[in-house]
Amino acid sequence: MFVHPSSHAFEPFKYTTLEDLKNELKRLSIPLPISSFTENLSEAIQSKHLIIPNRLSIQPMEGFDANLNGSPSDLTFRRYKRYAKGGVGLIWFEATAISEDCRSNDHQLVLSEDNVNDFKQLTSLIRDQCDRNLELLGFKNRCCLILQLNHSGRYSKRNGNKYPIRAYHSDELDSAISVKRKDGVIISDDELKEIEEIWVRKAILAKESGFDGVDIKACHGYLISELLSSFHRENSKYGGYSLENRSKLFLDIVTQLQNKFRKDSDFLITSRVGVYDGIPYPTGFGVKSIVNDNFPASIDLEEPVELINKLYDLDVKLINITAGNPHYKGHITRPYDVPVKGGKLPKEHPLFSAYRIIYLTSVIKSLVPHDMIIVGSGYSYFRQFAGNLASGVIQKGMVDICGFGRMSFANPEFAKQIFQGKTIDKTKSCISCSKCSQFMREGKSTGCAVRDPEYRNKE
Ligand SMILES: Cc1cc2nc3c(=O)[nH]c(=O)nc-3n(C[C@H](O)[C@H](O)[C@H](O)COP(=O)(O)O)c2cc1C
Secondary structure, eight states, rough: OOOOOOOOOOOOOOOSSSHHHHHHHHHEEEEOOOOOOOOOGGGOETTTTTTSSEEEEEEOOOOOOOTTTOOHHHHHHHHHHHHTTTTOOOOEEEEHHHHHHHHTTSSOOOOOTTTHHHHHHHHHHHHHHHHHHHTTOOSSSSSSSEEEEEOOOOGGEEEEEOEEEEOOOOOHHHHTTTEEEESSSOOOOOOOOHHHHHHHHHHHHHHHHHOSEEOOOOOTTTTHHHTOOTTTTOOOTTTOOOHHHHHHHHHHHHHHHHHHHHOOOSEEEEEEEEEESOOOOOSSSSSSOTTTTOSSBBBOOOOHHHHHHHHHHTTTEEEEEOOOTTTTHHHHHHHHSSSSOOOOOOOOOOHHOOOOOHHHHHHHHHHTTTSSSSEOOOOGGGGGHHHHHHHHHHHTTTOSEESSSSSHHHTHHHHHHHHSSSSSOOGGGGOOHHHHHHHHHHHHOOOTTTOOOOTTTTT
């Protein structure tokens, strides 16, 4: 049972020792396990053919630094080379558009028949460097590279202008990104069917590009994620009361891909799934169907669990769990101390926001078959103590692998620091200042304005 402690008001991160952090968690009655040891993070994990060398991962982080044809630029290569040196066993590549007309930024990566060789160069270099570094750190298994494929849906842009491609109308979601009903479109069922075919084609290209697997992105309010909550999409095979309809595009893509790759079981079909949007019914997924509920809405994981179990039946053995719609309210997805410009501080304590996402992931972990490998999100907020938390939650069986987003921008060698020194370097840590999100909002290339000289003075 998850109880929202309304009395726990916002306070920024101020803990200088592990004891300070533990005491604050105790004061807030947040049952997060913090371990003094981190050795378990170097253990490999296996499900069937898939072996991941250790328990730390880079989460997908859009860099918006691709060339205009969608291929990786020098800056993209730079980001991934930094990750490859860092010692993680799993690099989850950022949201890559399935076509140019569903990008959220003109400089988003797009995988196409024309630039597949550029992606091949990227994966081959990153795999070499990552494997070499893993070997130096004493790991026996090879790194795993996953590509996230996405349709930006409501958050698409064309020629730099917002062009929402919606599953359904929501004035609330429109106003969160300052668009009007007349802007953009509601996508038709025929167009969704076309998207299914494009997605499958691009997933096949991801394999050709040298990735170990492909993520059919289903989170953060983008197209597939929005469809999961399209209760009020009318006269459509993809909307309405039944989860079967709302998950149709998602599961049709996965089914087609599993049929295609069945003979070649080494290539992974996976997904980053948003299990709780936080937005009240009927606009959110993973929420109770209470009319007039408040944000953050009451949690109901029945449908997300059903969906993930269906994915398991379709042979999906690796899942990345996240929550929230960062375009609506960011703290559910990425707890912070400072909001983006013009944004508000949340009404809840950020340690509580961080706990929510870890709790949601642990519930999923406990209700799906044990050999489904679960990657968890939202650890960067814990800064130099994140390794101690990761170790604790893995020890308790709440998750299998801990993924780091903003920390990877700030301090891509966080994993190496844990493996070598047992703790993340405080002076290099993410400080949850939202500057990387601010870059994103402004349509700029993203990175850490505090820790990475490449992005300093770019604000
Ligand atoms: C600048 C920026 C870009 C992001 N890009 C992606 C992305 O491409 N795909 C995705 O699933 N999540 C993306 N996210 C969300 C992160 O992967 C992650 O879930 C979030 O930052 C919380 O994890 P953290 O606390 O480790 O940062 C992005 C977040 C930020 C701040």
